[in-house]
Amino acid sequence: MKFSIILVGIASAIAILGATGYYYVFILGAPQLDAPKAETATKLKFQLESFNSQAMGTRQYGVILPPDYQKNLHKRYPVIFLLHGGHDDVRAYVDKYRIFNVLDELYQSGKLPPCIIITPDGNDLRGSSPLYDPDYYDGPNGKVGTLIGLELVKVVKSRYRTLEKPQFWALGGVSSGGWGAFNIGLRYLKNFNILFSHSGYFTDNSGSQNSPQEIVQKLSFNDKKRLRVYLDAGKSDRDLLASTKTFWTLECSFSHSTSRSSELAVSSHTDFTRTKSVVKTVFTL
Numbered sequence: 001m002k003f004s005i006i007l008v009g010i011a012s013a014i015a016i017l018g019a020t021g022y023y024y025v026f027i028l029g030a031p032q033l034d035a036p037k038a039e040t041a042t043k044l045k046f047q048l049e050s051f052n053s054q055a056m057g058t059r060q061y062g063v064i065l066p067p068d069y070q071k072n073l074h075k076r077y078p079v080i081f082l083l084h085g086g087h088d089d090v091r092a093y094v095d096k097y098r099i100f101n102v103l104d105e106l107y108q109s110g111k112l113p114p115c116i117i118i119t120p121d122g123n124d125l126r127g128s129s130p131l132y133d134p135d136y137y138d139g140p141n142g143k144v145g146t147l148i149g150l151e152l153v154k155v156v157k158s159r160y161r162t163l164e165k166p167q168f169w170a171l172g173g174v175s176s177g178g179w180g181a182f183n184i185g186l187r188y189l190k191n192f193n194i195l196f197s198h199s200g201y202f203t204d205n206s207g208s209q210n211s212p213q214e215i216v217q218k219l220s221f222n223d224k225k226r227l228r229v230y231l232d233a234g235k236s237d238r239d240l241l242a243s244t245k246t247f248w249t250l251e252c253s254f255s256h257s258t259s260r261s262s263e264l265a266v267s268s269h270t271d272f273t274r275t276k277s278v279v280k281t282v283f284t285l
Helices: 001-025 099-109 144-159 178-183 214-218 221-226 238-251 271-280
Strands: 047-054 057-064 079-083 118-120 168-174 194-198 227-233
Touching: 047 144, 057 099, 057 144, 079 144, 079 178, 118 144, 144 168, 144 178, 168 178, 178 194, 178 214, 214 238, 227 238
Parallel strands: 079 118, 079 168, 168 194, 194 227
Antiparallel strands: 047 057, 057 118
């Protein structure tokens, strides 16, 4: 299985999911009203699980197993971690972003191979709030970076039939989840070789140590060579688009990558259908 195929599917999924998420996060604003439950007329099921983290105590994560997971007990699967944005939680991709329908469409069309989907609880010790984004790093509000980048990876590998190599593990998210994916993922390239962001940002007020824009410049040549990246941002999100472009300029030395974030931008928050065209942009090996 070539992991460029996985990235094509992720590009489709995160674009569609992100467009739906825009409505709740940016148009409705915060605090947000409770969203209607996602349509569930598929064979996919969301399971809420917990584990004991040495870094942060008892924590939860969501998992969506592939449709054929129980039929072929010898088959192993790629893994996708989806990080939520600010004022969200472990159920955001189910309750707000209609992930069942998106995954079902991609599986049926063959644009995404069956994957194990993990939705971590990315909130730090302060909990979810409309006043701040989660601290997706190890800091005074908890070791969220260690929790997601190291501990949860070990838990998932121990509980599910995963493909072992990091080239089959992806980490991404929407908005602050996109920032978190790169802030964590760039530190744990032994676990994740695919990173993606939908309207994320790449600098953080906590300092350069938590700014992917700075971290990427310190990567070794070999680390850059094995990394696969997908970026996009909405044209109407001027600051986020500018941050995405700046980051892309810095990491464009990844000679294998062909993404152009400005060309992947949606024209507006409400132009949801256009995001599906992002599948045409492929990160080739």
